[in-house]
Amino acid sequence: KQEVTQIPAALSVPEGENLVLNCSFTDSAIYNLQWFRQDPGKGLTSLLLIQSSQREQTSGRLNASLDKSSGRSTLYIAASQPGDSATYLCAVTPAVNYKLSFGAGTTVTVRA
Amino acid sequence: GAGVSQSPSNKVTEKGKDVELRCDPISGHTALYWYRQSLGQGLEFLIYFQGNSAPDKSGLPSDRFSAERTGGSVSTLTIQRTQQEDSAVYLCASSFGAAGETQYFGPGTRLLVL
Numbered sequence: 001k002q003e004v005t006q007i008p009a010a011l012s013v014p015e016g017e018n019l020v021l022n023c024s025f026t027d028s029a030i031y032n033l034q035w036f037r038q039d040p041g042k043g044l045t046s047l048l049l050i051q052s053s054q055r056e057q058t059s060g061r062l063n064a065s066l067d068k069s070s071g072r073s074t075l076y077i078a079a080s081q082p083g084d085s086a087t088y089l090c091a092v093t094p095a096v097n098y099k100l101s102f103g104a105g106t107t108v109t110v111r112a
Numbered sequence: 113g114a115g116v117s118q119s120p121s122n123k124v125t126e127k128g129k130d131v132e133l134r135c136d137p138i139s140g141h142t143a144l145y146w147y148r149q150s151l152g153q154g155l156e157f158l159i160y161f162q163g164n165s166a167p168d169k170s171g172l173p174s175d176r177f178s179a180e181r182t183g184g185s186v187s188t189l190t191i192q193r194t195q196q197e198d199s200a201v202y203l204c205a206s207s208f209g210a211a212g213e214t215q216y217f218g219p220g221t222r223l224l225v226l
Contacts, residue, residue, distance in 0.1 A: 034214065034215075036217075041222075042219055042220075043116075043118075043203055043217040043218050043219040043220050044203065044205075044217040045217070046214050046215070046216065046217075049214050089155070091155075097168075098143070098145075098160060099157040099160065099168075099171070100145075100147075100155075100157065100215065101157075102154055102155035102156075103154070104154045105154075
């Protein structure tokens, strides 16, 4: 069974600092990996999707890397802003089916 | 354009009652998923619909849970004889295709069983 772990569980940084969020998974046979953002009381918003053949994806201030062989992904958020405060979830799609396996998330607080 | 919508946004019910949760996927999306987000459990897969194929119900926690999708669009998740441990946020997602496509999530239904 795929286990997805996110470290740290919570993170508080001053505005302007770069954020580094870690995700690890136990089974490297994945189809892709997604990073989501969840605001309190809201659903999930997809941020980045990395295919298993890719090493990284970038969107604006966000950059996600994937090392499938070691079972790791890292989400970098440059020059953090208070609006980046949210919970960030990573999820993997197994190679054999479509069921996302989620980590527990990292709750980020960016202090103004 | 319109995203995934869910109703109701909040539901409070008494133990033993039945509840129905509704999901309207993005138009044109053939795949629809239900997930449950509980405190201490994280997000867990419940059920998956793809086109006219038989749904994958492998994530449903008990036979009190059922779901249907009418006309390949709207889906209803039904929980019979609700228990307190059913209290959670129920999230619906849809995608254009199947495996590996980006899943777009609705805002969820927050269910509280008293």
